[in-house]
Amino acid sequence: MKARAYVNFALIKYWGKKDEKLRLPYQASLSFTVDKLYTDTEVIVNNNLKEDVVYINGVKDDKASIRVIKHLNLIREKYNINKFVEVKSINNVPTAAGLASSASSFAALTLAATKAFNLSLSQKELSRLSRYASGSSSRSIYGNFAIWDVGNDETSIAYPLDINWTEFRIVVLMIDKSKKKASSTDAMKESVKNKELYDNWVSESKKDLNQMIEALKLKDIDKVGLIAEKNANHMHDLIESTNITYRTDESLKAIDKIKKLRNSGVKLYYTMDAGPNIKIITVDSEIDKIKKHFKEYELLVCKSGPDAKII
Numbered sequence: 001m002k003a004r005a006y007v008n009f010a011l012i013k014y015w016g017k018k019d020e021k022l023r024l025p026y027q028a029s030l031s032f033t034v035d036k037l038y039t040d041t042e043v044i045v046n047n048n049l050k051e052d053v054v055y056i057n058g059v060k061d062d063k064a065s066i067r068v069i070k071h072l073n074l075i076r077e078k079y080n081i082n083k084f085v086e087v088k089s090i091n092n093v094p095t096a097a098g099l100a101s102s103a104s105s106f107a108a109l110t111l112a113a114t115k116a117f118n119l120s121l122s123q124k125e126l127s128r129l130s131r132y133a134s135g136s137s138s139r140s141i142y143g144n145f146a147i148w149d150v151g152n153d154e155t156s157i158a159y160p161l162d163i164n165w166t167e168f169r170i171v172v173l174m175i176d177k178s179k180k181k182a183s184s185t186d187a188m189k190e191s192v193k194n195k196e197l198y199d200n201w202v203s204e205s206k207k208d209l210n211q212m213i214e215a216l217k218l219k220d221i222d223k224v225g226l227i228a229e230k231n232a233n234h235m236h237d238l239i240e241s242t243n244i245t246y247r248t249d250e251s252l253k254a255i256d257k258i259k260k261l262r263n264s265g266v267k268l269y270y271t272m273d274a275g276p277n278i279k280i281i282t283v284d285s286e287i288d289k290i291k292k293h294f295k296e297y298e299l300l301v302c303k304s305g306p307d308a309k310i311i
């Protein structure tokens with residue numbers, strides 16, 4: 001059974017868990033699933049196997065397999081299954097460079113594995129199950145805009161937002177494809193320890209989310225862009241209050257350029273995740289101007305992507 005799930009980029013970030021094991025977030029997040037970056041994962045039940053065999057991008061990587069096997073164990077335990085599988089996962093995403101590859105990887109794994117085990121889960125159930133593997137993957141079950149709610153084990157799931165904004169674009173500005181130094185899981189843990197700053201992040205991000213939903217309904221790119229920037233900057237300020245930083249000199253240089261271009265009248269904003277790459281938030285009419293001014297970077301212009309699906 002083979003599934004494809006697409007990467008999502010958060011406009012309002014998920015940062016911090018109130019329950020590590022159940023992966024329950026402290027605050028709700030909102031994302032946009034894109035069409036150009038995705039993971040294809042094949043899961044084959046093989047009765048001859050004594051353990052799972054995992055290939056990621058064609059390689060048997062024991063370290064990367066640990067999280068995959070952990071998720072398979074969880075699915076097997078939950079649904080009383082005792083079969084081992086072969087997993088072949090291909091990312092068309094530079095792995096761990098802050099391009100949210102864990103979101104598409106675990107959403108694809110959850111869908112492919114449950115189908116391979118003959119389970120037929122709803123999108124809600126898939127979102128919840130995927131959440132256990134990686135929080136942001138709960139949102140990659142859905143295409144387009146999605147919100148992942150806070151709540152308890154039962155209710156902390158993602159759902160799609162009914163917004164049809166065909167001109168909306170995210171342009172990935174590839175700054176560094178190398179593997180990030182600190183995983184988001186670890187960096188989050190550090191951030192939560194900083195109680196006063198962390199509480200402020202939670203209360204501000206709640207306000208940001210409400211404003212973002214309103215701005216998206218209005219399809220107001222200036223409002224959407226400014227709220228997303230504020231939210232991402234807040235998250236990175238919080239992260240930098242620990243010993244971790246994802247913003248490199250190269251990222252800051254690109255941000256500076258984005259601001260200058262914006263001052264000249266182009267509608268473009270940015271967001272950043274747990275890596276140095278920048279995601280430009282914009283609309284279709286601005287793409288040619290952006291391409292002209294960012295010639296020195298590898299750009300990936302993304303539109304709205306679909307739900308995770310069996311292929």
Ligand code: DP6
Binds near residue numbers: 012137185
């Ligand atoms: C910065 O979903 O990778 O991309 O639940 O520990 O696997 P774990 O974290 P992960 O965190 C993503 C953080 C982010 C923001 C976001 O996507 O909301």
